[in-house]
Amino acid sequence: MSKETPCVAVCMIDPKTKLCFGCGRTLPEIARWHTMESVDRLAIMALLPARMAEAGLMPIAASPKRI
Template sequence: MSKETPCVAVCMIDPRTKLCFGCGRTLPEIARWHAMESAERHAVMALLPGRMAEAGLAPIAASPKRA
């Protein structure tokens, strides 16, 4: 995945926290991601590790690419 996105191709929303299990973004963030300016995307990405930790969600590694 691009460095401009935290997506790790594990797209499932935790019903308790409303955060993506893979990246920690909310559905509204995911929906507008490509419309965001680069600076806004980087600001959101900076929040994600703390957001995931606070929610008790462990980051999931990216899925390996298939040949």
């Protein structure tokens, strides 16, 4: 994945918090991610760890690549 995306390819939205279990973004953020300016993406990424912790969600790590 790109350095400017928090995506770990675990795309499931928590029905209670409306956050992605894998990265912590909301559906609107995910939908517009590719059109956002780099500075905006980086600003959101800086908030994600605290957002996930506040919501009581543990990030799901990406599955290791199989060779």
